[in-house]
Amino acid sequence: MPKRKLDPLPSAAFQILLALAEGDLHGYAIMRQVEEQTAGKVRLGPGTLYSSIQALLEEGLIQEVDPGPAPDLSDAQRERRRSYRLTSAGMKVARAEAQRLAGILRIARAKRVLKGDYV
């Protein structure tokens, strides 16, 4: 079995999956969503963003969907602007990754590496 590109899942890809968990988004919206959900810590540049999107597409974790209405864009731009949707496989991978991180978190707490109970 060939080694999968997204195993382990890069943090950028995981953030994109999380961003898409609430609904379909296009590239720029994904970027904004990621920025928002990380409180501005993670800002995906276009290169990282679209490379990750391409990788996720190839692994079947997300899929392209018809763009929603975007009144502020010209027709040509709308044509180039694709929206993305989380697939069930993508949801599974995101969940597995979250559980893996939760497991690590538990260990960190047990070892008192992480103090407090804020997460």
Added chain:
Amino acid sequence: MSEKIFALLLRLYPSRFRQHYETEAILLLRERFRDEQGAARRLRLIFDPLFDCAAGLPLAWRNSYPSPAPQPSSGLPLFRVLDQEPLRPGSVFLGTVLAMAAIATFVFVMNHASAYHPSSHFHGLAYRSAGQAKPSVQDVAEELDEQMRTASAAQSCGFEKLELHPGNIGYVKLNSFANPDRCGQIAQAVMERLNSTDAVIFDLRDNRGGYPQMVRLMADYLFDRPVPWYNPRSSSPEPSFTHSPVSGSHLANKPVFILTSRSTFSAAEHFTYDLKTLKRATIVGETTSGASHGSGPPPEGTIPVWEGTGVQPDVKVSAHDALRTAENLAQREMKK
């Protein structure tokens, strides 16, 4: 500004990636510009693409970008073009750098290699005198080449053969006495080569003559002191002498034999006559032609004494047998 930088950076991405996302990525950047105001944010926008590239590029190149399935067309065979894009400047630049590196390497290797293949004759001599191990093919080839060149130069100077015969007898077949200005060095080389022999045979059976200066130059080597030298061509009444001894020559005390025939002419007769008269050489063969000037009358006062009669040999044998006879005589003399 930032957009231009990013457009340049985008060229580093795989062409398929750009085909898919270039417009969208630039659009995204524009929107960020629109949304993010303020100097600090703008500044960050300029540097972002660089960090973005560092993170995004490896990922972009790992992706495979499956091409859309080729549409089955009207049954005509279809050639799939792997990459329809023209060469990118980056590729051209890389190609140029690689080619220059290759050329530089080649030049370096060639220069370096020549140091190990001496082209000058002196290297060859050096290895010979050092008595080192097996000579390489290159060395042998160069030596042969050198010998060929020397041989051809020697032949053009009348030296047809220079051989070592049984009993360590040096054998020189000389077919003319060439101009010493041109062939002096060859004559000198031949005489020096004869140093290591025990006796010398000059074969003048096919010698058509030449320059009296060369005749004397060769005779110089055969004496250990200046001796009176008869030159029929000389116009001065002063008696001339050989320029002996020649430094480095060991020929003065070695037996010398001269082979003659009916075809031995002019300067060759001069050489024969003088060395015979000085009792320095034993003449073996036939009486010489006695025709110093070939056709036409000789200039006044320069008629050699052998004109018309030729030089008589000491040992009269046919020209055909002369060499064998001389060899026998030389070996007998050395045994004495």
